[in-house]
Amino acid sequence: MSTFSGVGVSPGRVIGPVLQMPGAVSEPPAGEKWVESTVDAETARLKSGAKNVQGELRSRAALVSGDAKAVLEATALMAADPMLLKSANTLIVAGTSAERAIWEAGIQVADMLKGLGGYMAERTQDVLDVRSRIVAELLGLPAPGIPASDRPFILAAEDLAPADTATLDPDQIIALITSSGGPQSHTAILARALGLPAVVAAVGVDRIEDGTELFVDGAAGTILSEPGDMERTAAATWTEQSKSLATYTGQCTTADGHRVPLLANVGSGADARKAAAAGAEGVGLLRTEFCFLDRDTEPTIAEQAAAYREVFDVFPTGKVVLRTLDAGADKPLPFLTDSTEPNPALGVRGYRTETTSPGVLGRQLEAVAEAARDASAEVWVMAPMVATADEARQFAHLCSAAGLTTPGVMVEVPSAALTAESVLKQVSFASLGTNDLTQYAMAADRQLGALANLNDPWQPAVLHLVKLTVDGAAAAGAEKSVGVCGEAAADPAFAVVLVGLGVDTLSMSARALAAVAAVLSSVTLAEAQDLARQALAAPNALDARGSVRAGLPILETLGL
Numbered sequence: 001m002s003t004f005s006g007v008g009v010s011p012g013r014v015i016g017p018v019l020q021m022p023g024a025v026s027e028p029p030a031g032e033k034w035v036e037s038t039v040d041a042e043t044a045r046l047k048s049g050a051k052n053v054q055g056e057l058r059s060r061a062a063l064v065s066g067d068a069k070a071v072l073e074a075t076a077l078m079a080a081d082p083m084l085l086k087s088a089n090t091l092i093v094a095g096t097s098a099e100r101a102i103w104e105a106g107i108q109v110a111d112m113l114k115g116l117g118g119y120m121a122e123r124t125q126d127v128l129d130v131r132s133r134i135v136a137e138l139l140g141l142p143a144p145g146i147p148a149s150d151r152p153f154i155l156a157a158e159d160l161a162p163a164d165t166a167t168l169d170p171d172q173i174i175a176l177i178t179s180s181g182g183p184q185s186h187t188a189i190l191a192r193a194l195g196l197p198a199v200v201a202a203v204g205v206d207r208i209e210d211g212t213e214l215f216v217d218g219a220a221g222t223i224l225s226e227p228g229d230m231e232r233t234a235a236a237t238w239t240e241q242s243k244s245l246a247t248y249t250g251q252c253t254t255a256d257g258h259r260v261p262l263l264a265n266v267g268s269g270a271d272a273r274k275a276a277a278a279g280a281e282g283v284g285l286l287r288t289e290f291c292f293l294d295r296d297t298e299p300t301i302a303e304q305a306a307a308y309r310e311v312f313d314v315f316p317t318g319k320v321v322l323r324t325l326d327a328g329a330d331k332p333l334p335f336l337t338d339s340t341e342p343n344p345a346l347g348v349r350g351y352r353t354e355t356t357s358p359g360v361l362g363r364q365l366e367a368v369a370e371a372a373r374d375a376s377a378e379v380w381v382m383a384p385m386v387a388t389a390d391e392a393r394q395f396a397h398l399c400s401a402a403g404l405t406t407p408g409v410m411v412e413v414p415s416a417a418l419t420a421e422s423v424l425k426q427v428s429f430a431s432l433g434t435n436d437l438t439q440y441a442m443a444a445d446r447q448l449g450a451l452a453n454l455n456d457p458w459q460p461a462v463l464h465l466v467k468l469t470v471d472g473a474a475a476a477g478a479e480k481s482v483g484v485c486g487e488a489a490a491d492p493a494f495a496v497v498l499v500g501l502g503v504d505t506l507s508m509s510a511r512a513l514a515a516v517a518a519v520l521s522s523v524t525l526a527e528a529q530d531l532a533r534q535a536l537a538a539p540n541a542l543d544a545r546g547s548v549r550a551g552l553p554i555l556e557t558l559g560l
Ligand code: PEP
Pocket: 285, 287, 326, 412, 432, 433, 434, 435, 436, 437, 485, 486, 487
């Protein structure tokens, strides 16, 4: 029996076989020639490789539905694209090996599609994906991307990139385990959004043999091979309990009736609809950059207004907190960010792009105002990565010029938390972004599994920054609301601490709403305040988490 331990980032207990995510295909050496072959043999090799890839993609498409099916069918078509194969054959005639020829042809076709813009440009990634698949096939390597299986499995990887997840089917994958990645990494965010148990930073799991049966405990952060009776009972109990958690319908309160509005983090109208169905009272974070991640050019005001309006209309009587474009670091937008910056997480990102690309923010606010004009949702607007009271004042001024009456800021840079009173005097509300607040307070990259212990919102420094923000907001005026929209709000035990510290609203992945509501409803406000005091007094993150969890027996009962 082997055990692996990492950081549990999404609760749940499951048993199933593991499949490894194949590594990226490396580029065949430039100038590689075919030897001991002929033009005919090399072109035939390429043709049969492409055909096999197409067949494989078609059979995978037949197994799935919805977006995943569409993505796989489009990629299958691309594998037989005459232009792609013709460009590769021309290179083979000139002596280039089939692997190198298809690699270069892929780049040529991708560049051409990019030049055409619009829908064609969006196919660029499909061409590059298919050419990597053909190279893998020619070299006898496993195909890149999510592996296919006819039975549900646990996906193991070093880490998952957003692009890897396009075809991730939550009916097929029952848990995610990675050897790298921190609690705020894409894998963690995605797992919570899909409601999949997940453990990150578990060293060695990317080397477990395919097919090995594993027990994954996403709350405890442990993975075990050869599960026994105890683990089988735990997995069966979790399946039952997760069904009972699916009944949340909104209006969260503590045991003594203190209201805690639970809102959702969304990146599109489709996300918003799912959030409403899961009981969200509104949106606490609309990540507008997610609407335009595939764009090379600034979206027009009309395009933006349409995307925002789709979200506003899902909550006609609720609140929607829209965040202006947070481009940079792991979310580059070619029309706003400089990809050559040496240290993008500390670079011109979020609100700072107003200095390098003036006007984009103003046009975005115009689009928000247009979308909000006859929508009935209560629209609040906030800026990401605000570091000073001056920036908060300038943002409030821009909002007011656009006719938007409720400006706010994300508090995710420690300087904003430390000067919360003066920052909050400039705006109506703050939303704590604990993902970035943690990475900046601890100087620990949120994507790095090796730093997961530092990159932990339970760290005393982060808890104190949250408290400073709440206290600063209270000192700035009674009407200043403070919410939390970082991933930490989705951890039910941390949510209790946040409420105990005086946070007004919590925003999270829709999937986390029911569990957070269930745990909050098990404590009174005074109990939450007491647990918050214990967390603040703890000497380290482990003790803070441990003592709060010990005070919340419902977590064990619900398997959270
Ligand atoms: C955060 O930093 O906590 C946050 C919510 O923003 P993002 O994860 O989009 O950076």
